[in-house]
Amino acid sequence: MSGLSLLVVGDALLDRDVGGRVERLSPDASVPVVDETFRTSRPGGAGLAAALAAADGYRVTLITALARDQAGRELAALLAEAGVEVIDLVLDGATPEKIRIRTDGRSLMRLDRGGTGDDLGTVGSATDAARHALRTAAAILVSDYGRGVSTETGLRTALAESSLGIPIVWDPHPKGAEPVPGVRLATPNEAEAAGLAAEVGGSGPAVVAGRARLLARRWQAEGVAVTLGAEGALLIYGGAEPFLAAAPDVDGEDPCGAGDRFASRTTELLAEGASPHEAVSGAVHCASRFVAAGGAAGVSFAASQGWCCKGTTEPESAERVIVRVRAEGGTVVATGGCFDLLHAGHVGTLRAARSLGDCLIVCLNSDASVRRIKGSDRPLVPEEDRAAVLRALECVDAVVLFDEKTPEAILERLRPEIFAKGGDYAFSELAEAKLLKRWGGRTVILPYVAGRSTTRLIEEAVTRGVR
Numbered sequence: 195m196s197g198l199s200l201l202v203v204g205d206a207l208l209d210r211d212v213g214g215r216v217e218r219l220s221p222d223a224s225v226p227v228v229d230e231t232f233r234t235s236r237p238g239g240a241g242l243a244a245a246l247a248a249a250d251g252y253r254v255t256l257i258t259a260l261a262r263d264q265a266g267r268e269l270a271a272l273l274a275e276a277g278v279e280v281i282d283l284v285l286d287g288a289t290p291e292k293i294r295i296r297t298d299g300r301s302l303m304r305l306d307r308g309g310t311g312d313d314l315g316t317v318g319s320a321t322d323a324a325r326h327a328l329r330t331a332a333a334i335l336v337s338d339y340g341r342g343v344s345t346e347t348g349l350r351t352a353l354a355e356s357s358l359g360i361p362i363v364w365d366p367h368p369k370g371a372e373p374v375p376g377v378r379l380a381t382p383n384e385a386e387a388a389g390l391a392a393e394v395g396g397s398g399p400a401v402v403a404g405r406a407r408l409l410a411r412r413w414q415a416e417g418v419a420v421t422l423g424a425e426g427a428l429l430i431y432g433g434a435e436p437f438l439a440a441a442p443d444v445d446g447e448d449p450c451g452a453g454d455r456f457a458s459r460t461t462e463l464l465a466e467g468a469s470p471h472e473a474v475s476g477a478v479h480c481a482s483r484f485v486a487a488g489g490a491a492g493v494s495f496a497a498s499q500g501w502c503c504k505g506t507t508e509p510e511s512a513e514r515v516i517v518r519v520r521a522e523g524g525t526v527v528a529t530g531g532c533f534d535l536l537h538a539g540h541v542g543t544l545r546a547a548r549s550l551g552d553c554l555i556v557c558l559n560s561d562a563s564v565r566r567i568k569g570s571d572r573p574l575v576p577e578e579d580r581a582a583v584l585r586a587l588e589c590v591d592a593v594v595l596f597d598e599k600t601p602e603a604i605l606e607r608l609r610p611e612i613f614a615k616g617g618d619y620a621f622s623e624l625a626e627a628k629l630l631k632r633w634g635g636r637t638v639i640l641p642y643v644a645g646r647s648t649t650r651l652i653e654e655a656v657t658r659g660v661r
Contacts, residue, residue, distance in 0.1 A: 198465050199253045201327050202458075203353070204240030204337030204344060204365075206258040208269045208289055209450075211235075211491055213296040215521075228297055231521060234491070237272050238292055240337035242490060243365075243454040245276035247335075247462060249493075255279045255331070257324045259317040259343055265289035265308065281324050283343065287315015290341065296491070299447060299518065314341050320348030328352045333361040333465035335457055336377075340369030350374055361464040364415070365457040366390070375414035379431075379470055381457050382409070383421045399428060399438065406430035419474045421456055423449065426478045431470045439475040444486035451490030456481040488514040512555050512592035516608060524552030528610035530601040530626075532559045533580050534573040541587065543616035546640045548589035550612050556584050556593045557601035567599055602629050609633050616640045 214230040237245045244256040256273065260266045260282050266289040273280050288308035295302045309315055325348070328334065334356060338344040350371070356362065357376035364373035364380045368389050373380050382390060384402065391405035391412075406418040407430050417431035426441035459480040463473035487493075492514040516526050529547045533540055533556075548554040558581055564573040573580065581593045596604045602625060605613060612635060613626050627637040 198332040198462075199255065199330060200247050200461060200465060201255050201257065201331035201334045202240050202244040202247065202337055203257045203328075203334060203349060204243070205290075205339035205341035206241035206244075206256065206260065206269060206273070207238035207339065208265050208272075208291045209236050209238030209242070209490065210291060210293045211296055212293060216297045216302075226297070226302060228295060228302065232517070235268060235272060236490060236493065237269060237276065237278075238490075239290075239339045239454075240335075240343070241269065241273055241278070242451055243335055243337045243458040244278045245273065246451075246455055246493075247458045248277040250459075250462060252462060252465075253279075255281060255327050257281045257283065257320075257327060257343070257349070259283040259285035259315075261285040261287055261289040261308075261315065263289055263308075265291055281321065281327060283318040283320065283324065283346065285315045285317060287313065290314075290339075294450075299488075301448075309341060317342040317346055320346055320352065324349065325352050328356050331356075331360060333363070333461045335461040336362065336364045336373070337454065337457060338365060338367040338370035340367040345371045361461070363457055363461045363464065364413075365453065373413045373415055377413070377415045378417065378464060379429075379460060379473070380409065380413055380415045380418045381421060381427075381453075381460065382418070383453055384423070387418075387420045399436070402428050403430060403436040406436070417470050419460070419470075421453060421481075423452075427456070427474050429471060429474045437471050437474070439471075439478040441478050441482045444482045446482075446485035446487070446489065448489035448491055449485050451493075452481045452485050454490075455484040512594045512608060515553050515555065515592045516610075519551075519553045522552070525550070525612065526553055526555065526608070526610040527551035527612045527614055528555045528557055528601075528605060528608060529614045529616075530557035530559070530596075530604075531616075532564045532568070532573060533584060534564065534568075534575050536580070536583050539616070541589075543614075543640050544584075544587060545589045546616075547614035547638075548591075550614060550638060553591040554589055555608060555610065556590050557604045558584065558593050558595050559599075560595045560597045563597050563599060600625055602626065605629055609635070611635050612638055614638045614640055 212233045214228045216226040216228055218227050220227050240258055244254050248254040256278050260270055290309040291307040293305040336344055354374040357374055361378040364377045366382050387405045391408045394404045394408055402420050406420050410418045410430055419427050419429045421427045424441055426439045429437040456477045459477040460473045463476050519526055527547055527550045561577045584590050584593050594604055613630050630637055
């Protein structure tokens with residue numbers, strides 16, 4: 195846990211994904227027929243931003259308004275499961291739901307339900323608990339989805355007072371309220387900035403910068419960061435020249451939730467004392483990784499399984515790989531190890547493991563785990579770098595860190611069909627072999643590559659150094 199208290203203020207939604215296979219068209223219309231194979235629900239809107247920050251290890255409070263219907267109760271339960279404390283102003287209306295119909299990792303259509311059109315419901319008044327949370331947070335994110343929380347008079351007054359000493363990030367909405375004066379950063383996306391500053395016409399970076407400057411003056415904001423999707427974000431702050439935080443190239447087709455990921459990470463970094471330029475740059479990289487891991491659809495907010503931008507592996511991306519492979523009838527293979535000073539023996543074993551199925555998940559010992567096994571002078575390569583090198587291998591589909599000596603807990607969660615282990619082990623020596631039998635899996639011992647070991651590499655380096 196970070197120990198820092200973050201506050202998210204805004205409209206929480208209930209997001210649902212309904213997915214399946216498409217193998218035929220409907221006989222009564224030229225539309226695809228989806229044979230449903232799964233459905234998932236998660237917090238959306240301000241709820242997603244809050245849940246992401248909680249998964250990053252912060253103490254998060256969400257001021258929102260929840261309806262007293264079945265969808266509202268489900269949303270409240272999801273937020274509690276994600277570790278978010280909710281201050282509920284109560285919504286007199288229906289819970290807004292966004293339902294995506296998906297196949298093969300892509301959306302076919304979206305169905306919006308509850309609080310549509312002009313019938314958004316009524317948000318209750320700010321409570322003493324809400325005002326106290328505004329005064330005591332290390333940083334505040336206003337996640338405005340145009341449904342009334344950010345326009346509540348008591349909250350706006352308290353937010354304006356808080357902006358004098360607390361970093362506030364305001365993620366605006368075309369149908370929402372303008373940011374209160376004095377926010378540290380406002381974070382519209384490119385389309386929102388174009389609509390909110392329509393008097394600045396044209397396209398290109400100079401135009402985006404002009405719109406950001408106009409909005410900063412109009413809103414009396416210290417800075418405006420316009421998110422540009424795969425291009426990153428453009429920041430105008432104070433009187434400085436425009437700053438473009440470029441996004442890394444990533445593979446990912448579902449950007450759902452990327453804006454919330456950017457806004458929440460920006461808020462986290464500002465709370466930790468980062469400059470606006472540092473915060474925007476870090477948030478761009480975090481949002482890019484989020485999209486690469488499958489976006490909001492790739493996140494599990496169950497305890498210890500959430501998205502963590504501060505860490506270096508994405509357990510949820512492993513789960514997403516597994517869901518996709520199993521949906522296609524494939525076989526999941528896992529292996530484990532320290533992989534300190536990756537060498538040809540490691541690569542040969544990983545390639546052999548991948549050949550046993552349709553994806554390979556590497557369970558990687560954390561630095562603490564390696565020290566417990568191999569001593570205080572190991573690992574030589576920190577977990578972040580070891581994970582990055584493994585992910586760069588074509589034969590590796592995902593990497594998951596674990597802190598224990600052996601990966602039983604991770605295997606219990608992922609439940610691969612095959613666990614592959616390189617070396618000269620006997621099945622009776624492997625606790626993993628007994629574990630996999632519980633769900634019908636099997637263990638495969640791969641041939642040991644003689645003369646290839648990290649220990650030997652270290653000894654050789656020391657010997658040559660002495661000479």
